[in-house]
Amino acid sequence: MGFEPPQRLVRALGETYGDAAADAWLSRLPELARQAVGLRNLDVERVVAPGGRSSLVALVRLPDGTPAALKVAPPFAAPDLERAALAHWNGWGTVRLLDTAGAGAGADAAGAGLLLERLHTEVSLRSLPEAKALLEAAGTVRRLWVAPPEGHGFESVAARTARQAGAMRAVRDTGTAALVSAALDARDELLADSPEELLLHGNFRQGKVLAGDRAPWLAVGPEPLVGERAYDLARLVRDRVEDLVAAASGPTSGRRRVNKLADSLDVDRERLRGWTLFRAVESGTRALAAGRRQDGELLLEFAGWL
Numbered sequence: 001m002g003f004e005p006p007q008r009l010v011r012a013l014g015e016t017y018g019d020a021a022a023d024a025w026l027s028r029l030p031e032l033a034r035q036a037v038g039l040r041n042l043d044v045e046r047v048v049a050p051g052g053r054s055s056l057v058a059l060v061r062l063p064d065g066t067p068a069a070l071k072v073a074p075p076f077a078a079p080d081l082e083r084a085a086l087a088h089w090n091g092w093g094t095v096r097l098l099d100t101a102g103a104g105a106g107a108d109a110a111g112a113g114l115l116l117e118r119l120h121t122e123v124s125l126r127s128l129p130e131a132k133a134l135l136e137a138a139g140t141v142r143r144l145w146v147a148p149p150e151g152h153g154f155e156s157v158a159a160r161t162a163r164q165a166g167a168m169r170a171v172r173d174t175g176t177a178a179l180v181s182a183a184l185d186a187r188d189e190l191l192a193d194s195p196e197e198l199l200l201h202g203n204f205r206q207g208k209v210l211a212g213d214r215a216p217w218l219a220v221g222p223e224p225l226v227g228e229r230a231y232d233l234a235r236l237v238r239d240r241v242e243d244l245v246a247a248a249s250g251p252t253s254g255r256r257r258v259n260k261l262a263d264s265l266d267v268d269r270e271r272l273r274g275w276t277l278f279r280a281v282e283s284g285t286r287a288l289a290a291g292r293r294q295d296g297e298l299l300l301e302f303a304g305w306l
Helices: 007-017 019-040 079-089 130-144 157-169 177-191 229-237 241-246 250-264 269-289 293-305
Strands: 043-047 056-061 067-072 114-117 120-124 198-200 209-211 217-219 225-227
Touching: 007 019, 019 056, 019 067, 079 114, 079 198, 130 209, 130 217, 130 229, 130 250, 157 177, 157 225, 157 269, 177 269, 177 293, 198 229, 229 250, 229 269, 241 250, 241 293, 250 269, 250 293, 269 293
Parallel strands: none
Antiparallel strands: 043 056, 056 067, 067 114, 120 209, 198 225, 209 217
């Protein structure tokens, strides 16, 4: 079968990594996917659409008929680090990596991809009512916060946000200058006194938690790094931001969500508020730069409430 990339993947890779790098990899993607399938003698059922924003995911079956999912990501999305994190978690709160050795391990550059247990890709926490979704999300992310393995190669929160801060400082927009300045100041203060160094998901939100058979809910798609829990929780705070902004009680509800999530997971409220501000402004300015004005304005309005 063909392995045409979903349009969401095409757009997201171009925005995040640049059109030239994205186009070069996407032109090779069908062959890379066929190579990954051939390495394991998989039967392909279909490509998941709209799929993710950093990889192609196909539903497959192993030679013995076991259902699985094959994920093929570009090297600049660091699939080797995702593999290392999933191997360390070993299915505790996350999708399980099915091939940790042999042809698949360390061979992402050759197109081997990641072979994962199959979850219900069409059912994420976003299918639940908001209160229930946040409760289940909190229970899931709590399991992921473990000590990183010795000698790990994961990026730190400080390093990742330094690159993002550089891009934010380059923005020349008087309409966002005050929020950008506040977000950068918050980052500086938070990094001056980081309380812990744990393995983090890196992009945890409701859409990254899927229904499973082995466990009711399992996290997928980590962008792993090492740092404090408040950073990891910050992306979850703004889930369903469009609903928050549309509601008259949005500002109050947003601040209440920060406090509720912080208290339920024993995270400092002010640290969570600070990282939520930084991550919302970073995402908002990036969306504006990519021409996604509606998304950017929603995120910046939400950030202004904090």
